[in-house]
Amino acid sequence: MSKTYTIAVIAGDGIGKEVTPWAQQALEKAAEGVADFTYEPFDLGAERYLRDGAILPDDELERIKKTDAILLGAVGDPRIKAGILERGLLLKLRFALDQYVNLRPSKLYKGVTSPLANPGDIDFVVVREGTEGLYCGAGGAVRRDTPAEVATEVSINTAYGVERVVRYAFELAMKRRKHITLVHKKNVLVNAGDMWQRIVDRVGKEYPEVTHDYSHIDAATIYLVSDPSRFDVILTDNLFGDILTDEAGAVVGGVGYSASGCINASNEYPSMFEPIHGSAPDIAGKGIANPTAAILSAAMLLEHLGFDDAAKKIHTAVEADIEELGSTKRSTEQVGKDILARI
Amino acid sequence: MSKTYTIAVIAGDGIGKEVTPWAQQALEKAAEGVADFTYEPFDLGAERYLRDGAILPDDELERIKKTDAILLGAVGDPRIKAGILERGLLLKLRFALDQYVNLRPSKLYKGVTSPLANPGDIDFVVVREGTEGLYCGAGGAVRRDTPAEVATEVSINTAYGVERVVRYAFELAMKRRKHITLVHKKNVLVNAGDMWQRIVDRVGKEYPEVTHDYSHIDAATIYLVSDPSRFDVILTDNLFGDILTDEAGAVVGGVGYSASGCINASNEYPSMFEPIHGSAPDIAGKGIANPTAAILSAAMLLEHLGFDDAAKKIHTAVEADIEELGSTKRSTEQVGKDILARI
Numbered sequence: 001m002s003k004t005y006t007i008a009v010i011a012g013d014g015i016g017k018e019v020t021p022w023a024q025q026a027l028e029k030a031a032e033g034v035a036d037f038t039y040e041p042f043d044l045g046a047e048r049y050l051r052d053g054a055i056l057p058d059d060e061l062e063r064i065k066k067t068d069a070i071l072l073g074a075v076g077d078p079r080i081k082a083g084i085l086e087r088g089l090l091l092k093l094r095f096a097l098d099q100y101v102n103l104r105p106s107k108l109y110k111g112v113t114s115p116l117a118n119p120g121d122i123d124f125v126v127v128r129e130g131t132e133g134l135y136c137g138a139g140g141a142v143r144r145d146t147p148a149e150v151a152t153e154v155s156i157n158t159a160y161g162v163e164r165v166v167r168y169a170f171e172l173a174m175k176r177r178k179h180i181t182l183v184h185k186k187n188v189l190v191n192a193g194d195m196w197q198r199i200v201d202r203v204g205k206e207y208p209e210v211t212h213d214y215s216h217i218d219a220a221t222i223y224l225v226s227d228p229s230r231f232d233v234i235l236t237d238n239l240f241g242d243i244l245t246d247e248a249g250a251v252v253g254g255v256g257y258s259a260s261g262c263i264n265a266s267n268e269y270p271s272m273f274e275p276i277h278g279s280a281p282d283i284a285g286k287g288i289a290n291p292t293a294a295i296l297s298a299a300m301l302l303e304h305l306g307f308d309d310a311a312k313k314i315h316t317a318v319e320a321d322i323e324e325l326g327s328t329k330r331s332t333e334q335v336g337k338d339i340l341a342r343i
Numbered sequence: 344m345s346k347t348y349t350i351a352v353i354a355g356d357g358i359g360k361e362v363t364p365w366a367q368q369a370l371e372k373a374a375e376g377v378a379d380f381t382y383e384p385f386d387l388g389a390e391r392y393l394r395d396g397a398i399l400p401d402d403e404l405e406r407i408k409k410t411d412a413i414l415l416g417a418v419g420d421p422r423i424k425a426g427i428l429e430r431g432l433l434l435k436l437r438f439a440l441d442q443y444v445n446l447r448p449s450k451l452y453k454g455v456t457s458p459l460a461n462p463g464d465i466d467f468v469v470v471r472e473g474t475e476g477l478y479c480g481a482g483g484a485v486r487r488d489t490p491a492e493v494a495t496e497v498s499i500n501t502a503y504g505v506e507r508v509v510r511y512a513f514e515l516a517m518k519r520r521k522h523i524t525l526v527h528k529k530n531v532l533v534n535a536g537d538m539w540q541r542i543v544d545r546v547g548k549e550y551p552e553v554t555h556d557y558s559h560i561d562a563a564t565i566y567l568v569s570d571p572s573r574f575d576v577i578l579t580d581n582l583f584g585d586i587l588t589d590e591a592g593a594v595v596g597g598v599g600y601s602a603s604g605c606i607n608a609s610n611e612y613p614s615m616f617e618p619i620h621g622s623a624p625d626i627a628g629k630g631i632a633n634p635t636a637a638i639l640s641a642a643m644l645l646e647h648l649g650f651d652d653a654a655k656k657i658h659t660a661v662e663a664d665i666e667e668l669g670s671t672k673r674s675t676e677q678v679g680k681d682i683l684a685r686i
């Protein structure tokens with residue numbers, strides 16, 4: 001008998017609600033016979049907030065903590081001031097569940113047109129730290145709205161927090177092409193950058209097969225455009241990871257094909273999987289959102305739970321679908337059905 | 344009789360020394376009859392540091408302060424630990440001379456191949472704040488090199504510092520296509536981001552002809568790849584500006600065609616003009632570095648001193664040169680001569 005996992009489902013807003021059911025279906029079909037899933041839906045996101053002002057009530061967070069993993073669609077609505085849902089819901093989940101590895105694969109699928117004239121083979125993963133840096137919420141403002149206002153943002157970086165994500169990156173590199181590029185800005189952010197570099201150098205000694213080099217964040221944005229094939233595993237901090245993965249999404253033909261995982265690699269709390277696109281209010285409700293990224297997030301969830309073969313089924317199905325039909329205009333439902341049929 | 348200006352010349356290291364003489368020649372030829380220049384060379388950079396340990400001695404800084412403008416080539420050498428020359432020389436100059444506007448035009452010239460398949464018309468300017476944010480050097484480390492190490496970096500942002508660069512951007516937009524995109528990460532860096540947005544909104548009211556919108560830094564890196572024509576003036580902080588301008592350099596076909604100015608727009612101290620490329624030790628000494636970006640920095644210097652017609656001569660010459668000969672392999676000297684012949 002196969003084990004049953006409880007998945008918290010936060011479909012969220014806009015197209016999040018349209019694509020998430022396809023991620024669930026892909027999950028089930030791919031794991032048939034090896035794992036069962038029950039779903040616990042959570043009504044969180046912009047709509048909930050606009051309705052009753054709740055962002056992430058404590059009791060709901062406690063219930064989420066008890067699940068085995070989280071599938072997230074997308075949250076956000078232009079009516080809500082920037083920062084409220086991001087800090088109150090998304091970042092709160094990442095921090096409360098100590099999801100210290102933000103894992104973001106970028107792959108240029110056959111059949112997808114990159115905006116680059118000569119993209120080459122693109123297949124790398126960004127390992128972004130998820131619980132430190134400028135995302136801590138440390139900072140403040142004095143004399144707000146006066147000519148003497150001072151606003152600060154503090155990047156907090158700990159050896160504890162850096163070392164665990166560095167180790168994750170080296171383990172991941174061992175399963176891939178065995179190359180890590182540390183991205184930082186150590187010529188300016190000398191304190192944090194120096195610590196990252198020292199920890200990478202030290203941990204790297206335990207992985208003699210893995211080579212590692214270094215790139216400043218500014219240079220890395222150039223390489224993503226001029227020579228993205230050079231990358232295998234990019235290891236970086238929270239903010240630089242945010243920036244690089246969006247640029248990477250563009251380079252591989254749009255965020256419609258990119259999923260991400262917010263991972264608690266020590267498994268004390270559930271990890272969270274989501275497409276990297278947002279709620280896309282402009283196309284919401286039209287049934288045209290591409291569910292591919294959401295379906296790929298289901299594959300990441302399966303990998304995280306240890307079902308590599310099941311995950312592989314999804315990857316193979318998605319790759320075949322994109323190669324054959326990637327350039328045809330299809331509805332959400334059609335893409336979902338086409339991919340499911342191949343799983 | 345034309346006025347004489349004293350220009351501090353910091354040719355620096357590697358190809359910096361090879362391209363800077365061409366910037367000086369372009370300066371003179373373009374300004375013939377309207378301005379004269381005398382040069383005060385400063386031996387600063389990696390070579391000087393390796394020779395006698397000096398980075399930017401106080402008396403040399405004082406002499407630089409008395410000049411009318413600075414031409415910088417490039418500084419840097421892989422033998423020197425990251426941060427030493429950057430913080431001790433480049434950033435020290437920017438801060439000591441209060442060069443609060445870091446001006447970086449990006450233009451795709453006819454004759455240059457962009458790595459983008461469909462680049463469109465690219466012609467925007469990044470107005471990057473130059474004296475605040477994460478570049479202040481605020482931050483530190485405790486328990487260095489232990490498992491309990493904590494390293495911080497503090498971004499300091501003042502209404503004083505933000506407002507002056509915001510005003511500069513609006514004035515610049517009035518001379519261009521009258522559109523500003525503020526780039527920040529206000530959904531996470533809520534203190535600094537909110538202050539930037541409030542100041543842009545307030546100053547914007549004084550410029551009703553200028554439209555302005557907002558983009559998160561992560562989204563902006565996407566637009567630079569997917570739709571760079573949308574930008575006219577990008578207004579952003581010190582770190583985001585660093586990142587965006589390198590990506591922009593790649594998108595317009597490489598840093599070989601991009602110059603930048605570190606400008607003290609109140610003219611209390613000299614402003615500094617430089618190609619955005621580095622010292623390129625790999626090609627140094629071979630006589631093959633492209634002097635175009637350095638020559639364009641001379642044009643920016645002329646504009647800054649008020650010689651718009653002279654600057655225009657350089658721009659016209661460079662544009663014609665690139666359009667006609669941009670794809671031919673030429674030596675530094677040949678490119679320099681070709682451009683000079685057109686001025």
Ligand SMILES: CC(C)[C@H](C(=O)O)[C@@H](O)C(=O)O
Binds near residue numbers: 087090091530531
């Ligand atoms: C929405 C925002 C807080 C978030 C981030 O900055 O991490 C997003 O951009 C992402 O990359 O997941």
Ligand SMILES: CC(C)[C@H](C(=O)O)[C@@H](O)C(=O)O
Binds near residue numbers: 430433585
């Ligand atoms: C060398 C470095 C300190 C500098 C910066 O980060 O500003 C450079 O990248 C630049 O963009 O001028």
